[in-house]
């Protein structure tokens with residue numbers, strides 16, 4: 001009897017989660033084709049950003065390969081990079097002092113996410129950020145936002161802003177979660193940026209990417225992106241199919257990597273040195289309606305003077 005009831009409960013659970021999945025997928029597709037994204041495409045089409053030659057070069061490469069890199073100082077005022085560099089150093093010092101406390105068995109307030117404990121995060125989820133935050137300012141900076149919008153061909157939403165500290169893994173550790181090849185679940189209209197805050201070499205867990213694997217690219221049929229799809233393929237099979245075409249981003253501090261991470265990517269398997277980076281995600285309003293959740297709430301202290309596309313990205 002008990003056995004029968006357990007089986008019955010498992011079946012109910014399976015059917016219920018199947019229905020829930022179908023509901024999430026339908027909500028996403030409806031918002032992509034008809035509802036939320038239609039309005040954001042219209043807004044973009046009414047007022048297309050004029051890109052300068054640096055932005056245009058990045059956009060062309062993104063469209064062709066799914067990624068592009070640029071020194072941040074070519075995109076924003078040198079003063080802004082100086083402030084971010086200093087803020088990155090402060091995060092490093094605070095994190096390293098708390099990590100030392102943890103090693104000695106003391107309490108720490110370091111933020112980590114279940115399932116991806118190897119990354120220490122400045123914000124994780126549930127923070128309130130205003131434009132006094134240098135990282136939010138960068139994620140909503142019109143030079144970056146115009147690029148994201150031009151790539152996605154819509155007014156995008158800034159979904160995620162954070163700074164990550166990844167200590168070197170222990171000698172016995174194997175690659176876990178995002179250290180393994182995967183497609184991001186967030187959206188088919190997706191752009192991420194990673195700003196290296198330290199020099200990243202092979203021992204620092206560089207970001208890696210399979211060019212042209214995002215939806216619409218030559219390799220998009222390899223375990224294709226689907227809403228709520230299975231986004232971690234068998235790793236050996238993927239490596240075989242990719243056949244050495246993956247790019248490894250070893251690069252100096254201050255490098256900004258733009259990337260459509262609905263294509264295959266992995267990274268953060270630091271072996272010898274800690275990796276510190278800031279990361280940003282822009283995606284479509286449909287994603288926020290169905291597939292993803294913003295990690296911050298925008299505090300609009302004096303937001304009334306914001307350009308429309310910046311306010312849209314943050315709210």
Ligand SMILES: O=C(O)CCC(=O)C(=O)O
Nearest residue numbers: 178184207261266267268
């Ligand atoms: O840490 C990395 O280099 C990869 C991160 C990643 O997979 C992601 O942000 O989706």
